[in-house]
Amino acid sequence: MTRSGIGYDLHRLEAGRKLIVGGIEVPFDKGPAGHSDGDVLAHAICDALLGAAGLGDIGTHFPDTDPKWKGVSSLLFLEHVRKLYDQASVRINHIDAVVITERPKLGTHFPAMREALAKSLGISARQISLKAKTNEGVDAIGRGEAIAAHAIASVEG
Ligand SMILES: [Zn+2]
Numbered sequence: 001m002t003r004s005g006i007g008y009d010l011h012r013l014e015a016g017r018k019l020i021v022g023g024i025e026v027p028f029d030k031g032p033a034g035h036s037d038g039d040v041l042a043h044a045i046c047d048a049l050l051g052a053a054g055l056g057d058i059g060t061h062f063p064d065t066d067p068k069w070k071g072v073s074s075l076l077f078l079e080h081v082r083k084l085y086d087q088a089s090v091r092i093n094h095i096d097a098v099v100i101t102e103r104p105k106l107g108t109h110f111p112a113m114r115e116a117l118a119k120s121l122g123i124s125a126r127q128i129s130l131k132a133k134t135n136e137g138v139d140a141i142g143r144g145e146a147i148a149a150h151a152i153a154s155v156e157g
Pocket residue numbers: 009010011034038039040043
């Protein structure tokens with residue numbers, strides 16, 4: 001059976017934090033507040049994959065109250081999802097995602113992000129599509145106070 005899952009995430013941006021998106025550090029003067037590394041793209045993809053396989057959500061598997069996940073790379077979440085997928089015999093067909101941030105420009109980092117995400121999930125970078133949007137200067141994202149991502153995953157199994 002082909003199934004789809006949707007994921008969404010948003011983090012506040014604060015001065016003095018590293019900006020990690022899709023497992024890659026992007027040079028910038030602000031980064032996401034969060035219990036883990038605050039990687040919105042990895043978190044949205046994680047939720048999309050968990051949803052598609054009917055396995056709950058990121059908060060159930062990686063609670064932000066658990067010290068185990070403090071400051072960790074969110075690629076570990078994806079590696080964990082990969083194990084859950086193996087156990088459930090579910091296979092990833094394709095992931096499409098959009099990252100919304102006013103600054104910095106992310107497009108040049110997409111090839112490295114696709115490689116990093118694909119490696120964590122045990123799939124090919126060709127199975128991951130990434131897109132970038134601004135928020136046209138409006139709302140918290142437009143003012144540079146937050147970064148968000150949407151993802152959709154289609155899976156087989
Ligand atoms: Zn998150």
